[in-house]
Amino acid sequence: MxxxxxxxxxxxxxxxxxxxxxxxxxxxxxxxxxxxxxxxxxxxxxxxxxxxxxxxxxxxxxxxxxxxxxxxxxxxxxxxxxxxxxxxxxxxxxxxxxxQGFGGMGGRRRGPRKGQDLQYELGIDLEDAFHGAEKTITFEKYAVCEHCKGLGGTNVEQCPTCHGRGVVQSTKQTVFGVFSATTNCPKCKGEGAVVKDSCKYCGGEGKVVKERKLHVKIPKGIDTGMSIRISGEGEAGERNAPAGDLYIILKVKKNSTFERKGDDLIAAVPLSFIQAVFGDEIEVPTVDGKARLKIPAGTQSETMFRLKGKGMHSMRTNESGDEFVKVRVEVPLKLSKKQKEILEEYAKHSDVSLQKGFFSKLKDAFSK
Ligand SMILES: [Zn+2]
Ligand SMILES: [Zn+2]
The missing domain is CATH 1.10.287.110 (DnaJ domain)
Structure with a gap:
């Protein structure tokens, strides 16, 4: 034992x-x-x-x-x-x-508080997320007071109450008798020092609200919800304590042409039924500009074609995603007399048996 x-x-x-x-x-x-x-x-x-x-x-x-x-x-x-x-x-x-009377078990001396972290929500276009960008942001935050250099005033001296220790002893009556406990000094709030002449610009806080302008580099491939941390750009700490950090939360705005799925992009492109039937080479959009795409004969609506490496830069793999072009075969809404005749002729030679006139049926479909 x-x-x-x-x-x-x-x-x-x-x-x-x-x-x-x-x-x-x-x-x-x-x-x-x-x-x-x-x-x-x-x-x-x-x-x-x-x-x-x-x-x-x-x-x-x-x-x-x-x-x-x-x-x-x-x-x-x-x-x-x-x-x-x-x-x-x-x-x-x-x-x-x-x-608390024993060192290390409590009664920790509390120094000036570190500055708060800040969050800034930044909306960017898909193009910026694709290429990477540099943005200027402006925001208000607590910054170090220049008048007192963050000290909160002049004539900083040792706290007379705790003699610089930051803690004081207080006594308490308990069932065991009178005990003393150690608590933060109420005069200096645990800092051990007091300012004799408080700075009138910051009220002794050592920090003031200021506008801050910052250039931010947006890495390519960034997506909604990701954040960029800029160390030390949060709010100033109390009396020269370290500043907090700034977190820029990214939001990539919706794009009218491209839908983003992770690192891939999807673009819907219209295709005439004649192009779908005979095949063609068409121009399609990419974030980087136009590209050519071969459409094989007999392409069905909603078919996806892959443009390899034309998607977003992947921050995970350092490669690029793909772009998918989704073709939407369009039925003509208006036909000339000649076109009608040709299509009626076509109908005669196909398996389609028109119960009503082919074109009156079409008209029905569109008047619904
Ligand atoms: Zn000041
Ligand atoms: Zn004190």
């Missing part, structure tokens, strides 16, 4: 929970480092707490009795061994305060 917690608390192995609790309270009062300045009292106080965390509740005590260790005290985290409400008051509150 590594440690005899019973002897640490000075109780027998058969001691009741009541006795253990009583012994612990007495010892905690006696060795609390804020009350007992003798050498080794802090160490002793920690041992007492460790012992109590093991024996103070039935479950961990059983574990300790059986295995010689108390799971709950592993790593010195005595908090976990306690069960709130054991003593009819909020035990955890008490310990939070007591432990």
């Amino acid at each position: 590594a440690k005899d917690y019973y002897s640490t608390l000075g109780v027998s192995k058969n001691a009741s929970q009541e006795e253990i609790k009583h012994a612990y309270k007495e010892l905690a009062k006696k060795y609390h480092p804020d009350l007992n300045k003798a050498k080794g009292s802090e160490e002793k106080f920690k041992e007492i707490n460790e012992a109590y965390s093991a024996l103070g509740n039935e479950k961990s005590r059983q574990q300790y009795d059986t295995f010689g260790t108390a799971e709950s005290s592993a790593g010195g985290g005595f908090h976990s061994g306690f069960q709130a409400g054991n003593f009819g008051f909020d035990f955890s509150d008490f310990f939070d305060e007591v432990f």
Whole structure:
């Protein structure tokens, strides 16, 4: 058995929970480092707490009795061994305060706060996303006050309340007696320094709202929802603390010609039924300009043709996606007398048997 917690608390192995609790309270009062300045009292106080965390509740005590260790005290985290409400008051509150007395367990000195991150939503055209672009954005943010150079004023001196420590001791009456706790200094808010002559331009904050103009490089291939982080372009921190970051959230606007699907683009192109029947070579749009596309004879409506590598640049693979040209075969709405005759002649030579006149049927279809 590594440690005899019973002897640490000075109780027998058969001691009741009541006795253990009583012994612990007495010892905690006696060795609390804020009350007992003798050498080794802090160490002793920690041992007492460790012992109590093991024996103070039935479950961990059983574990300790059986295995010689108390799971709950592993790593010195005595908090976990306690069960709130054991003593009819909020035990955890008490310990939070007591432990603030030990460096590292609380009572952290709070320095000036880092500046906030900012978000800027930027809408760009598909062409910009395709080629990459450079944009200028303008926004308002807290920037370092030039008058006081971010210090908040002149005559910065050590805080007289905490003498630069940033924390102060305060005492509190508890069932264990009077304990002292460490809290942030109310005068300097934990910074350890105060400004004697507050800057009248920023009210002592060290930062003021200013307009900021920024050139932003948009990488090619960027898509809606992606963001660009610009480090240090968020709001200024308090009194020269680091600035936050700026996140530019991209939104690629809808395009009238191209529909984007990941790194691929889809463009719908009309095709006359004659072109579909005989085949043709047509001009199709790409984001980069016009391209030629061969349409084979007998092409059906909604057929997709692939233009390899004509899609968006992929930020994942560093290659380019494809463009798909979807042809939509169009039926003529108006026919000349000659065209009608030719098509009626065509109908006679095909399998189509027209119940009504072919063209009156067409007319019906369009008047619906
Ligand atoms: Zn200022
Ligand atoms: Zn202070």
